[in-house]
Amino acid sequence: MTAAPIEAGTVYLVGAGPGDPELLTLxxxxxxxxxxxxxxxxxxxxxxxxxxxxxxxxVDVGKRHGGRHTCQDRINRMLADxxxxxxxxxxxxxxxxxxxxxxxxxxxxxxxxxxxxxxxxGITTALGVSAYAGMPxxxxxxxxxxxxxTGHEFPDGGSxxxxxxxxxxxxxxxxxxxxxxxxxxxxxxxxxxxxxxTPAAVVESATRHEQRVKCGTLATVGVEARGSSAPGVLLVxxxxxxxxxxxxxxxxxxxxxxxxxxxxxxxxATG
Amino acid sequence: MTAAPIEAGTVYLVGAGPGDPELLTLxxxxxxxxxxxxxxxxxxxxxxxxxxxxxxxxVDVGKRHGGRHTCQDRINRMLADxxxxxxxxxxxxxxxxxxxxxxxxxxxxxxxxxxxxxxxxGITTALGVSAYAGMPxxxxxxxxxxxxxTGHEFPDGGSxxxxxxxxxxxxxxxxxxxxxxxxxxxxxxxxxxxxxxTPAAVVESATRHEQRVKCGTLATVGVEARGSSAPGVLLVxxxxxxxxxxxxxxxxxxxxxxxxxxxxxxxxATG
Numbered sequence: 001m002t003a004a005p006i007e008a009g010t011v012y013l014v015g016a017g018p019g020d021p022e023l024l025t026l027x028x029x030x031x032x033x034x035x036x037x038x039x040x041x042x043x044x045x046x047x048x049x050x051x052x053x054x055x056x057x058x059v060d061v062g063k064r065h066g067g068r069h070t071c072q073d074r075i076n077r078m079l080a081d082x083x084x085x086x087x088x089x090x091x092x093x094x095x096x097x098x099x100x101x102x103x104x105x106x107x108x109x110x111x112x113x114x115x116x117x118x119x120x121x122g123i124t125t126a127l128g129v130s131a132y133a134g135m136p137x138x139x140x141x142x143x144x145x146x147x148x149x150t151g152h153e154f155p156d157g158g159s160x161x162x163x164x165x166x167x168x169x170x171x172x173x174x175x176x177x178x179x180x181x182x183x184x185x186x187x188x189x190x191x192x193x194x195x196x197x198t199p200a201a202v203v204e205s206a207t208r209h210e211q212r213v214k215c216g217t218l219a220t221v222g223v224e225a226r227g228s229s230a231p232g233v234l235l236v237x238x239x240x241x242x243x244x245x246x247x248x249x250x251x252x253x254x255x256x257x258x259x260x261x262x263x264x265x266x267x268x269a270t271g
Numbered sequence: 272m273t274a275a276p277i278e279a280g281t282v283y284l285v286g287a288g289p290g291d292p293e294l295l296t297l298x299x300x301x302x303x304x305x306x307x308x309x310x311x312x313x314x315x316x317x318x319x320x321x322x323x324x325x326x327x328x329x330v331d332v333g334k335r336h337g338g339r340h341t342c343q344d345r346i347n348r349m350l351a352d353x354x355x356x357x358x359x360x361x362x363x364x365x366x367x368x369x370x371x372x373x374x375x376x377x378x379x380x381x382x383x384x385x386x387x388x389x390x391x392x393g394i395t396t397a398l399g400v401s402a403y404a405g406m407p408x409x410x411x412x413x414x415x416x417x418x419x420x421t422g423h424e425f426p427d428g429g430s431x432x433x434x435x436x437x438x439x440x441x442x443x444x445x446x447x448x449x450x451x452x453x454x455x456x457x458x459x460x461x462x463x464x465x466x467x468x469t470p471a472a473v474v475e476s477a478t479r480h481e482q483r484v485k486c487g488t489l490a491t492v493g494v495e496a497r498g499s500s501a502p503g504v505l506l507v508x509x510x511x512x513x514x515x516x517x518x519x520x521x522x523x524x525x526x527x528x529x530x531x532x533x534x535x536x537x538x539x540a541t542g
Contacts, residue, residue: 104407136375
């Protein structure tokens with residue numbers, strides 16, 4: 001494989017995936033190892049940050065540093081300034097930078113300032129949830145499309161999203177940042193015409209050791225997940241039923257992690 | 272980073288991403304290097320298959336080998352039999368195995384046969400298109416949700432998808448496997464209420480050197496892409512307009528590939 005170049009004076013807007021460090025892309029891992037400055041969100045896990053070069057400067061720009069707007073403006077300037085000094089800059093975001101990640105806004109700022117950038121996709125949370133919780137996003141006979149939306153799009157008024165339409169697509173719906181308003185979202189979907197008995201699941205800390213999945217229906221899922229505080233998503237659709245058969249992560253790798261089971265013939269061939 | 276184990280007698284259902292080999296996950300690359308048998312789709316690129324162990328057996332189960340149903344049944348049995356013999360098996364699919372990838376069906380078959388499996392997510396095509404064509408799937412003020420669907424869901428009757436609802440979500444729509452029926456899909460969305468002037472783009476061979484992007488509106492996109500034969504997706508939504516400013520791939524990396532430009536300070540630190 002010929003690796004694409006890594007260039008000085010460039011900002012790489014990189015998706016870090018849903019949590020499991022092995023779900024970084026090869027490109028993301030190489031960039032992380034080459035970056036002189038890594039500007040990351042609070043949600044990026046320590047095991048991933050450990051992949052940065054020992055001499056790299058790491059800056060956590062998680063929300064605790066201030067209000068949303070001020071913070072974003074400060075991040076934009078930090079990225080542009082560092083690249084203008086000729087540094088290799090990685091802007092590391094949970095999931096994918098262009099799915100609820102504001103990567104587009106940062107890229108537009110850089111372009112306006114004449115700073116080179118590259119967009120590196122990441123495994124967005126819905127894909128991590130789907131694989132590690134055993135619930136295909138699409139499945140013949142059960143779901144022919146999938147919609148990703150955020151719980152932040154659920155104010156009492158003024159949402160740009162048409163929830164009636166979302167309830168009626170006939171496919172899987174994944175609601176990011178759903179915690180804290182699960183019951184309301186479920187109720188809204190039922191009111192919009194989705195059957196109360198539709199299978200639904202809440203997945204917290206997806207793809208991490210501590211992943212937790214709570215299953216129910218649209219009518220019960222708000223109650224199932226009451227009291228949860230970890231970052232979580234809501235998955236709604238018939239595919240959630242498949243988890244009964246497809247939940248390999250809890251029964252498989254977790255157990256294997258503990259017993260350290262034997263690899264196949266070539267398992268050590270590639271680091 | 273502690274890598275998860277790779278176990279004999281297990282089938283790994285792995286997403287190979289949209290094309291660029293550097294968009295494989297670390298987990299996928301390790302599994303590919305460790306597999307004794309790799310069963311792959313026709314769309315997986317040769318550079319990715321080159322990452323398999325030199326002694327691994329590679330089987331191409333692309334569509335040309337026969338009808339869809341027979342083929343799937345044969346694939347299922349091949350996977351189960353090889354794992355039952357104690358081999359490390361990788362089932363490699365373009366994109367993500369659980370987004371229009373039939374990974375769920377294969378996993379259900381394996382579960383029914385008592386064969387261990389693991390689901391490894393991949394960068395689904397929509398994410399590759401979005402990053403490499405410079406069109407964020409969500410963007411503040413332009414799109415607050417994104418729906419993925421296939422062009423195969425567009426028969427003259429009997430679709431499980433509610434196209435009226437899809438036209439009305441207010442977000443970005445990405446239609447996989449859209450080539451050959453672009454004009455019909457666009458027309459259907461307009462009839463369902465999406466404005467004819469909505470920006471739209473057709474992206475062929477996303478994330479590969481030969482990537483091609485054709486922009487227009489819902490009303491013109493069928494004409495723009497007439498005569499194309501490469502695998503392609505249709506992206507519909509206001510975010511397609513951002514490409515004018517965010518198209519880094521054509522202006523950036525392609526050019527850099529040709530001139531072999533200089534890396535930053537740590538660029539060679541990690542292979």
